[in-house]
Amino acid sequence: MTVTQTEAPAARRAGAAEGELEKSTGRRNRRTYLALLIPGVLGLVVSFVFPLAYMVRMSFNKGAPDGVIEETFTLDTYIQPLTDPYYWRVTLDTFQMGVTVGLLCVLVSYPVALFLARSTSKYRGLLIAVAIAPLLTSAVVRTYGWMVILGTNGLVNSTLNEMGLIDTPLKLTNNMTGVTIGLVEIFMPYAILAMISGFGRLSPQLEEAAGSLGASKLQVFTRVTLPLSLPGILTAFLLVFVLSISTFITPRLLGGGSVQVLATEIYDQTTGLLNWPFAAALSVILLVLFGLIIAVYQRLTKKIGG
């Protein structure tokens, strides 16, 4: 074994042997790490990198409405959405929906997450499980649930009507309002989880210290609690934003065809019009949008020291 070699006679040689031993174990460790990486990397290459490359390549092809794909290299697929105001509208709507859902979701999840993060109750684990339990039902089911609640004769409208607050039912489905409400609720568990994990620097002692130094409850919140929970808030916002602009089911079902976002547009192009190159180009645009947001997020987290 190598160990006995290093303990070998000549002290002069021992140093060199030790160095070699270190190097060889280092090399061996690195080899082990690389070997352990292989399954994951392979999986990603097959399921993510390759399809992504294929999609990018596809976006430069020429598509015809009847599903014929002409292998070529053209920028037409990009020129069309970038010059057509309709696609600008769709892209902007998508972005706006992501921001709105992200903000609202953070707003309603923050108190819940703060409560769960600070709870010392023995039921804390159970409460967290309850908060994320909605993930157990699929988004499709929950979207249908919201259609029932928000519909013209749904729970909200019939209640408001009974109370005499409205005469004509509010239009809460088949528009952006319904989609936003549905998405906010559907993504709340993600936001709560992201926030709880981002609240690491928050501690009751810091709030007590601020109080003892003369800060009122509001000042404790604005000067200590909120700044220290910013990393969690940002992560949650980013997560919900990304999930929102890429989601298809809820905008399609709750939007009832009148809400057009990039995801629904891509779906229509892919399965309806069979224009794969165009759908691929839209997907690349969506990816660029993701990239931009993530770049901004990283700037921000560096700034606030998350």
Next chain:
Amino acid sequence: MTESKLSIVDLTKRYAAGLDPAVDRLNMEVEEGHLVALLGPSGCGKTTTLRMVAGLMDPTAGSIVVDGKEITHTPVNKRGMGMVFQSYALFPHMNVEQNVAFGLQMRQTSKSEQKRRVAGALDMVQLGHLSKRQVKELSGGQQQRIALARALVVEPTLLLLDEPLSNLDAKLRETMRTEIRSIQQRTRATTLFVTHDQDEALDMADRIAVMNGGLIEQFGSPTDVYERPRTRFVANFIGQANFLNARVLSETGSAAKGETHYRVSIDGLGQFGAVGAPGLTGSTHELVIRPHRLRVSLQPAGTETIAGVIERVNYTGDALSVAVKAGDRVLQAQMPTSSGDLPRAGDAAYLSWNEQDAYLLPTPVKEPAA
């Protein structure tokens, strides 16, 4: 009599109905400029008491009076106290300067005044050169000093320290002990200091409140609680002690500080001299003798000695601890070391003491029913 800076009257905290109170009708008067240590084992109520004084916890009953004003239910941010937490609780999103300035900002002190006082406070803890550092770049000792500066910069009515030294390593702890004490004396800040370390309390405090089970067992100067413990708990918690049940036979004269000399009888060992509060004659009391106050002699010397056999010897360089078995009792004693022959286990030993070093606890021992 001068007015106390802080009066605690019948302060009680019960966390839940049916539970024993964490703090039980506690009374304490703290003089202006004093450093008072709340000393006791964990769970004795010392931290609870401090948190109630700070306003971080609502008392169940009783009152807290500072400068003649009742503040029992004043919210924490209106109390004007400075607190140093065990974890220091420095704000991680602010630099050193911003941390120290926080209390002044809350008091809406002018910018120039803030600047001047923050610089002064940082100089006081000798960290003026670190004002722009981030908190996470500081060592434990530095964080501790910043926490102290942050608490003192607002010129608090009371300085409250919650085990401030427990997170430091032993060497640094000694240094910070001296430093906190000297800063406290310079600023004359009346201070409450929570600790479970008796050395810390003896070294730093003007007064020590020894707490146990939510009660103050004794409140007095360091020499008081060490030399004249009121209870067995105090004698045992502060330093080491030998306890011997002694029947008080007669008074033999008056001693200093209103105490009385007694003649006592210890079962199976003979009659000895001791000292205690007046009026103990006729009952049985525990006699407290510190190990280093026991003289160990290897030859019979005098009449009032306890003869025994050395059971165990511990050599620590500076001192030699010996356990001497006398009858069915084992007494701990200390003797100076020398480079010559040292006693060994099995040697005969004769223990004696000065009368004023054998102290009778004031509360009689309950006699077993005959």
